Amino acid sequence: MMSLAALTEISRYYGKDPEYVLAGGGNTSWKDGETLYVKASGTSLADAVPDSFVKMERKALAVIWEKQYPESSDGRESAVLTDLMSARKPGEENKRPSVETLLHDILPFAFVVHLHPALVNGLTCSQRGEKAAEEIFGKDAIWIAPVNPGYELAKTVKAAIDDYKSRNGKSAAVIFLQNHGVFVGDNSAEGIKKIYGEIMDKIGERIKRHPDFSDEKILSINSDSQIEPQISDLMKTLAGLAGSAVFMRSGEITKLVKDRASFAPISSAFTPDHIVYAGSEPLFIEENTSADIRDAWTQYVEKTGRKPKIVAVQELGGFGVGGSEKAAFLALELFRDAIKVVVYSQSFGGPLFMTKDKIDFINNWEVERYRASVSAK
Numbered sequence: 001m002m003s004l005a006a007l008t009e010i011s012r013y014y015g016k017d018p019e020y021v022l023a024g025g026g027n028t029s030w031k032d033g034e035t036l037y038v039k040a041s042g043t044s045l046a047d048a049v050p051d052s053f054v055k056m057e058r059k060a061l062a063v064i065w066e067k068q069y070p071e072s073s074d075g076r077e078s079a080v081l082t083d084l085m086s087a088r089k090p091g092e093e094n095k096r097p098s099v100e101t102l103l104h105d106i107l108p109f110a111f112v113v114h115l116h117p118a119l120v121n122g123l124t125c126s127q128r129g130e131k132a133a134e135e136i137f138g139k140d141a142i143w144i145a146p147v148n149p150g151y152e153l154a155k156t157v158k159a160a161i162d163d164y165k166s167r168n169g170k171s172a173a174v175i176f177l178q179n180h181g182v183f184v185g186d187n188s189a190e191g192i193k194k195i196y197g198e199i200m201d202k203i204g205e206r207i208k209r210h211p212d213f214s215d216e217k218i219l220s221i222n223s224d225s226q227i228e229p230q231i232s233d234l235m236k237t238l239a240g241l242a243g244s245a246v247f248m249r250s251g252e253i254t255k256l257v258k259d260r261a262s263f264a265p266i267s268s269a270f271t272p273d274h275i276v277y278a279g280s281e282p283l284f285i286e287e288n289t290s291a292d293i294r295d296a297w298t299q300y301v302e303k304t305g306r307k308p309k310i311v312a313v314q315e316l317g318g319f320g321v322g323g324s325e326k327a328a329f330l331a332l333e334l335f336r337d338a339i340k341v342v343v344y345s346q347s348f349g350g351p352l353f354m355t356k357d358k359i360d361f362i363n364n365w366e367v368e369r370y371r372a373s374v375s376a377k
Helices: 002-015 058-064 073-086 101-106 118-124 129-140 151-168 189-204 229-242 251-256 260-266 272-278 290-304 325-348 356-364 366-375
Strands: 027-031 035-039 053-057 111-115 142-144 174-177 181-186 217-220 244-249 283-285 310-313 317-322
Touching (some): 002 035, 002 053, 027 101, 035 101, 053 058, 053 101, 058 101, 118 181, 118 325, 129 189, 151 174, 181 189, 217 229, 251 317, 260 325, 272 356, 290 310, 317 325
Parallel strands (some): 142 174
Antiparallel strands (some): 027 035, 027 111, 035 053, 244 317, 310 317
16 A cells, blocks of 8 residues: 555654654654554654554544543543544554544544654744744644643644634644644645655744754763763662663753753753653752762652652753663653753743643653553563
8 A cells, every 4th residue: 555655654754863753752644535544652653664553443533523521631531542442443453543643533634744853842842932933834834722632632623723724715734732743734745744844944944053962972881981980870879769870961961950040941841752751850959979869869759759760960961760771761862852942942932841730641641651661661
């Protein structure tokens, strides 16, 4: 099937480019009249094969819009997930469809590609994001204010695209989601690439400063590089607390860990992906001994009920921590991405974090816990 081959190709095209995709972030789809082929949750776009996509019955997905769901967030999302699972075609029972399946289905394009590029999120996670998007893209894009992922997001976007079409006589091909990313739709894979290229070019023209990682160092306990004794001791301490730890230092990080005030622009979460892989609140420590690390760690866990995934030490750098070395590297990867968002957002009025209620939703949402557990293996 040629279009499924095109979906696989475009998924790998973006998945292998770190400017567009990190970890398990992003999802893609292709649809015909009866079937939606959508990325399975927990799979990698970079390694996509035709079997990476879940075949969904579009008629069954359409029925979801006719149903009444519980008012409570947990009850609603659980019920919708059950219906999504029931919409899988026979033989797809071992796959879990992307959380954004409904949104992919309602967009009136054969191909839909949803990504979270740091350059785009410099706009969507900024103080002037909505206004700047209007200045840059005019009527060629829709802006969606913060809303929880899943059914509520799909419902909000559905209303927005219906309104857009009634006012403009055509469907919007670009949808920016505040503190999340962007959806792009087109009836060909090449059309998707063209639109994404234009998005990146237009935002890029407005960027006043790019992050500088030219002096970056990433070290692990198994690293061949010579590790300073202090960093080695702290890394071993954190590995003892979490399972594994890796260290990153660069000029960009050094500026952010100068002191607690300097760390403020990156002290919370920008997008769901940052929460899933790097946590919603990095642990910043002003002292740099193993005893201080252990004390601060204990206090953090008692306060939040979670282990930190990023530990930043004043005037030293940042540690990614996790149950495995892969999880620790993923945490650092998304922390580095958040630094890029901070720098890019300075061109649009400065950084804008997710609100506490949106952060709490992601922290407690079973769907995202599942995605994180699969990606960290």
